[in-house]
Amino acid sequence: MPVDHHDRSGDDLLQQVVDELRQPVRLDATVDATALERIRRMGPPADSRWRFRLVAGLAAAALAAGLLLAVFLPPREALSGLSTARAVRLRLVAPASSRVVVVGDFNNWDPGATPLRSTGRQGVWTVELRLKPGRYHYTYLVDGREWVRDPAEPPAPESDFGAPTSVLTVS
Amino acid sequence: MTPGYNELDLPVTLTRPLSQDQRSRGLPMMSDSDAALVARTLDGDLDAYAKLMARYRDTLGAYALHMLGTREDAQEAVQDSFVRAYRALRGCRQPERFGGWLFRIVVNRCRTMQRRLKRNRRFAESLPEGVPANGDAVASLEWREEIARALGRLRPHYREAFLLRYVNGLDYEEMAGLTGANQAALRMRVKRASDQLRELLRDVHAS
Numbered sequence: 001m002p003v004d005h006h007d008r009s010g011d012d013l014l015q016q017v018v019d020e021l022r023q024p025v026r027l028d029a030t031v032d033a034t035a036l037e038r039i040r041r042m043g044p045p046a047d048s049r050w051r052f053r054l055v056a057g058l059a060a061a062a063l064a065a066g067l068l069l070a071v072f073l074p075p076r077e078a079l080s081g082l083s084t085a086r087a088v089r090l091r092l093v094a095p096a097s098s099r100v101v102v103v104g105d106f107n108n109w110d111p112g113a114t115p116l117r118s119t120g121r122q123g124v125w126t127v128e129l130r131l132k133p134g135r136y137h138y139t140y141l142v143d144g145r146e147w148v149r150d151p152a153e154p155p156a157p158e159s160d161f162g163a164p165t166s167v168l169t170v171s
Numbered sequence: 172m173t174p175g176y177n178e179l180d181l182p183v184t185l186t187r188p189l190s191q192d193q194r195s196r197g198l199p200m201m202s203d204s205d206a207a208l209v210a211r212t213l214d215g216d217l218d219a220y221a222k223l224m225a226r227y228r229d230t231l232g233a234y235a236l237h238m239l240g241t242r243e244d245a246q247e248a249v250q251d252s253f254v255r256a257y258r259a260l261r262g263c264r265q266p267e268r269f270g271g272w273l274f275r276i277v278v279n280r281c282r283t284m285q286r287r288l289k290r291n292r293r294f295a296e297s298l299p300e301g302v303p304a305n306g307d308a309v310a311s312l313e314w315r316e317e318i319a320r321a322l323g324r325l326r327p328h329y330r331e332a333f334l335l336r337y338v339n340g341l342d343y344e345e346m347a348g349l350t351g352a353n354q355a356a357l358r359m360r361v362k363r364a365s366d367q368l369r370e371l372l373r374d375v376h377a378s
Contacts, residue, residue, distance in 0.1 A: 013372055014337075014365055017318050021338045027232035031246050032224040035253035036217060045213065045260040108328065108352060109359040 085130040086170050092116065092150065095123025097142050104138025104168075106131055111141055131170045139165045209266035212257070224253050227270055231277045237334050238281040239288065240323050248284055252277045275349055278331070285327045314375075321371040325364050328352075332360035333368070 094100050100116040106129060107113040116125035137156050140148040149155060149164035156165040205226075211219035228249060235245035256263075256273050263272050322330055335341045335349065336357075343354040350357065 013369055017321075017368060017372065018337045020315055020318055021237055021322075021334070025229055025233035025236050027228050027236075027242075027246055027249060029225070029228070031228055031232070031250045032221060032253070035224060035250045035257075036221055038250075038254050039217065039220070039257050042254070042258065044215065045258055103356070103359065105326075108356055109363075110353060110356045112353060112355075 085132050088129045088131050088168065088170060089126060090116070090129065090150065091124060091126045091152070092140050092148065093123050094125055094140075094142050094148065097123065097125070099143055100125040101141050102127060102138055103141055104165075105136045106138065111144075116140075131168075133170050136168045136170070137165045138168060205269040206266040209260065209263060209269050213260060220257060223269065223273075227273055230270075231274065234274075234334060234339060235277060235281055237319075237322060237338065238327075238330060239284060240319065244284060244288065248277060248280045252280045255280070278335075278349055282327070282331070317372060317375045321368055324371060325367055329360050329364035329367070332357050333364035336361045 090102055092100055100118075101111050102114045102116060103109045103111050114127060114129070116127040118125050138150070140150065142148050147164055150166040150168075153166040153168050156167050205223065208219040208223050212223070231249050231252065232245050235248040236242060239245050239248060252273065256276050259276075263269060265272070322333075325333070331350065332346065332352075335346050336343075341349070343357055346352075346357050347354050352360075
């Protein structure tokens with residue numbers, strides 16, 4: 001992982017930011033008064049067991065409605081929410097690696113969410129994503145320790161300051 | 172790894188523990204009296220709930236203010252959270268940890284509100300009260316404005332992770348429990364937030 005060796009002043013800077021953000025904040029006491037007024041109108045706290053039964057009942061009804069829609073709607077309409085998504089294939093050559101994952105804006109930078117599959121040919125790893133149009137920052141994590149930018153896409157502008165990332169534009 | 176840095180190139184000085192006072196302003200320390208006040212509230216004593224609200228209002232308000240950027244939105248988030256917490260109070264399984272439970276509600280409420288707020292809203296209102304009179308204080312106020320503005324330019328989940336880690340002083344395990352994200356993702360978000368804040372504020376600070 002690249003290390004920001006060159007600018008230790010940035011650390012003092014962040015410390016000052018943190019110190020500033022830790023300063024006390026005072027909210028208006030009318031916040032409590034208004035909340036209390038709403039609470040008085042509302043009555044005593046709900047019994048969570050009844051609330052659970054209500055939620056479970058509503059969930060069951062929603063599930064039944066969803067099943068009905070899936071059965072009776074034409075597939076294209078049923079899948080209209082996905083109609084704008086595009087298939088995007090990512091590919092990385094990483095020979096002698098045992099695990100490659102991609103993390104980015106599309107999966108909340110979750111290293112467990114999107115592993116790549118080895119094609120078995122010349123260290124090529126690949127995965128197919130379905131992404132809506134937009135710009136996504138992302139990077140690969142190889143063997144759980146090495147961050148590798150996708151050379152096939154342009155680098156993100158702030159890559160100089162941290163882990164290397166690329167920008168994927170889906171149109 | 173560079174000496175003095177942790178595994179994600181964050182300066183270790185930033186990960187130092189908060190003082191007792193700072194930590195109590197971050198994720199509130201739990202106490203028996205919280206449990207007693209919760210019990211009294213469930214018995215119908217709204218004065219007890221008013222005491223709980225007063226105890227946590229400013230701590231939660233600080234987080235909401237930095238997250239949402241305006242005092243008005245922060246007050247709305249905290250107020251809604253108080254009402255929601257009261258409604259769900261029988262579901263608070265550990266009343267001695269009421270503060271942490273309430274904090275989780277506020278974090279979720281801020282997420283919901285964030286989604287409906289326009290991006291890059293004006294963050295200048297997230298300043299502490301008190302307009303300074305002398306030159307140094309004016310510079311200090313301008314610095315606070317720049318911090319608020321930079322914070323507002325971060326993606327919400329980066330801002331959330333940065334605040335929880337460094338301002339509220341949570342460790343990654345606590346953050347994972349609170350946000351539902353895994354620790355690796357949270358570390359990455361904190362790192363990216365830190366990188367971006369450095370970049371956004373470097374020139375301002377130098378001048």
